[in-house]
Amino acid sequence: MKNGIDGTIVAAFGRQYEVELADGTRLLCFTRAKKSSFACGDHVEVSATAPDQGVIEKLHARTSLLYREDAFKQKLIAANLTQVVIVVATEPSFSPELLTRCLCAVEDQELKALIVLNKADLSDRLADARALLRPFLDVGYEVLETCAKQSVAPLLERLAGEVSLLVGQSGMGKSTLTNALIPDAAAVTAEISTALDSGRHTTTFSRLYRLPGGGTLIDSPGLQMFGLAQLSHDALAWSFREFRPHLGQCRFRDCHHDAEPGCALLAALADGAIAASRFAQYRMLRNELTSAMQARNGHA
Numbered sequence: 001m002k003n004g005i006d007g008t009i010v011a012a013f014g015r016q017y018e019v020e021l022a023d024g025t026r027l028l029c030f031t032r033a034k035k036s037s038f039a040c041g042d043h044v045e046v047s048a049t050a051p052d053q054g055v056i057e058k059l060h061a062r063t064s065l066l067y068r069e070d071a072f073k074q075k076l077i078a079a080n081l082t083q084v085v086i087v088v089a090t091e092p093s094f095s096p097e098l099l100t101r102c103l104c105a106v107e108d109q110e111l112k113a114l115i116v117l118n119k120a121d122l123s124d125r126l127a128d129a130r131a132l133l134r135p136f137l138d139v140g141y142e143v144l145e146t147c148a149k150q151s152v153a154p155l156l157e158r159l160a161g162e163v164s165l166l167v168g169q170s171g172m173g174k175s176t177l178t179n180a181l182i183p184d185a186a187a188v189t190a191e192i193s194t195a196l197d198s199g200r201h202t203t204t205f206s207r208l209y210r211l212p213g214g215g216t217l218i219d220s221p222g223l224q225m226f227g228l229a230q231l232s233h234d235a236l237a238w239s240f241r242e243f244r245p246h247l248g249q250c251r252f253r254d255c256h257h258d259a260e261p262g263c264a265l266l267a268a269l270a271d272g273a274i275a276a277s278r279f280a281q282y283r284m285l286r287n288e289l290t291s292a293m294q295a296r297n298g299h300a
Helices: 096-108 123-138 153-159 174-181 185-196 233-238 241-246 264-271 276-299
Strands: 005-013 016-021 026-031 043-050 053-059 065-069 074-079 083-089 112-118 143-145 163-168 207-210 216-219
Touching: 016 043, 016 053, 026 043, 065 096, 074 163, 083 096, 083 123, 083 153, 096 112, 096 123, 096 233, 096 276, 112 123, 112 174, 123 143, 143 153, 153 174, 163 174, 174 185, 174 216, 233 241, 233 276, 241 264, 264 276
Parallel strands: 026 053, 083 112, 083 163, 112 143, 163 216
Antiparallel strands: 005 016, 005 043, 005 207, 016 026, 043 053, 065 074, 207 216
8 A cells, every 4th residue: 555645534542543545444543743633534644554554644634623622731522524413412411501612612613503402202301401402592503303212314314415523411312323323333333442452442532434325423422521712702702693793892892791881792681682691601601711811821
């Protein structure tokens, strides 16, 4: 096999990556540098070092990159996406705050967003879950109700022709959804585990699958936190869809949208154009960004 061949990272395990070549061949690849900065979905150039192994030589330009970041560290999730599917469920209860964080990162990358309410067959929990999702529906996000154990056909239709990331808290049923969408997903996972001679990686890192009806799906580990320290204050405000008509309308250019006179966001909040719950989450996230910036400066 010649060197300098293009491929796509289909599984990421720290500094080890499985790269799929155009002919379907898969290589277990390493990086030359100690610090790794590649993500599942990245398009790369590799050199083969053995029939089934190689080295990543070059990263091709990305169209998007979804990642999370706190004051001092960054975690890449997936690259070259067109859509992010955020999975919540009727049981266990999900965090609207974590959902907001994910959506802010999605908006910052200007990607399509779809919220999937899984386990919709649990009718006694459905009303509460719908109530938690109402503020997101009100600002234009689509919620698709599904049950992974019954039918995923409506979701499969929404994934066709897209490069989608499946993301969500642990326990929301992402693995069950993945197995329902991709009949051989468990087999693919087993192959990856065998290649690494370890089973512990199979639920810890992102993996890319080709969908039967066309399209690509990247499944990611369950999330418990999602830092947004990569965003500026302005980018954070822009990531709230309903804020956009009011941005740039404040009396003061450097308005913090806190208690300043002539704040357009506060006026919209008072008029009911912005939901109190969404504005409270924005303020919390803005304070978090400020703290992260101060921590970085202090660390420097």
